[in-house]
Amino acid sequence: MKCWPQLLLGLVITIHSWPVVAQDSAEQWLQKMVTASHEASFKGRLVLLSGGRLISLAVFHAPIQGQVWERVVHLSGEPAEIIRQGDRTFSVHRMNSSQLSSHVSDAAPALKPPSGLSTAGSPVQKWESIQQGIQAASRYYRFELVGEDRVAGRPAILIEVEPLDLHRYGYTLWLDEESGVLLRSQTNPLKGDPLEIFEFVQLSLVDELSVGDFQAGENLKMPKPLSRSEAEQPLPISDIRWQAGWVPDGFVAAGRAALSRQYPTVSVRTYSDGLAAFTVFCEALDAPVTESTSSRGATVAVNRNRDKTLVTVVGEIPAVTAEKIAENVKILAVNERTR
């Protein structure tokens, strides 16, 4: 039996590779986290400490019909849920429920040839997937496997993510050792206490969640589904053409952005470096508004008036960076709106 040694060898390798799982590099663990965020099926409860407020949430997460479905239920305060079914996102309340759909962003040059908009000079390119994002991110962050910990009663791997410049925050991440699911995360500014902490207090990896788990709870109204003809109608394209004059290195435009039919005239573009993201909104306004910089936990929002356009940058980035981005937006064309 000549194949025995090979089998044995295979066995030895298998045994040897077993403990290596725990010795994966920080990058490998992050990769695992990314995979889990697409493929893992779980439900649980978590707390979010953001901007001095503690929020408790129930979360359902599963790949359904080939897309990520997610339901986040606010357990305290006014009943509210965020339900994401692949490309569609519903914000559900007792009143005023709304729907956003993810659409090909008008910024995605690879997918939609620009009309009158020259993206050639734009400092950004589009990246295909978050997988590449982690690799790309390693140029802007330093990842370090710090050790092991326990979160929600589960063994967790602790990873420190340190930014290499001042345009992004650092993170401390706790990943579930079994699944790679992000169990706890801290968003750390350059100095001082974390801006935002979220932590699962209970997590069950469940084999299968059904469509029924992603329906709004009692007393909450899902927005009326669009009729077929409405749904097939393309979203009106914003009449604003603009270009980001400056974004921090490593932030690239995502191909899709969440839009609402209620705000068809807003031009939306999202940039991400794989870990952090910001979204730029441009909207034609008749009169300028008060320019402001506001924050909510790790999220900052900056308003700037530019050529009869309100430029708003919202993202988990330092305020100074967001201001610089907003101030460097170049409005190329604003068409007169027909009302």
Added chain:
Amino acid sequence: MSEKGLDRSSEELSALLDGEISELELRRLLKNIESDQELCQKWSRYQLSSAILKGQTRGKALEWQNVDISARVQQAVADEPALEVSAKPKSRIRSGLIKPFANVAVAASVSAAVIVGWQSVGQQPINTANGPAPALAAASASPGPSVATPVSTVPLYSGQQPTSPRAMPVSQNNFGYSVLNQGPQPEMIRYNPDVDDRLNYYFLSHSGNAAANTASSVSPYGRVITINPTAEEKAVRVNLEQ
């Protein structure tokens, strides 16, 4: 007022600032402060020094030193529909508190902003060459609103917060936020219906984008505090009427 009386008032003023004032002292102080310009200015100075100590002035302390918002507040009070305090005999204890409280609320309406939601970490005057800001339209009834004043009025009030939690109603409710530790101290929280509704929509949109484009997908949605504007307005009103 006799010197002794003024001393006592000063003590009470410090107590108010420290949040250690008793109900009785507060009433007496409020009664005195109405008629006593010196006491009024002292309060203003206390607040200013408190703001400086907390680093909230961002180098604007000198500008604020001589800000007199009382005239604008009075104007706004005059414009404001009367609060039906007397119709609620049960809330007698609260009615003693309603004065500073109502003033804060009215001062907020002077700057055309009710406090909700986003915390401002800085504000820039708009480019007035392009016309008046819609955000200030509501303030046009009050004399001479300038964009810079809302910011400057704030520290005078922010010190009141520990004194009576009701004094800053909205920052105490579900929609108020404060920054843990983020660079410059936030100066005020303001709600501007025009801007904030848009901002909340932007925020939701951004959360969706962040969830789809970053490695950690759950947290972006956790951040979304879905705000129902009508509920907010109600909360503000309820607080006012209490």
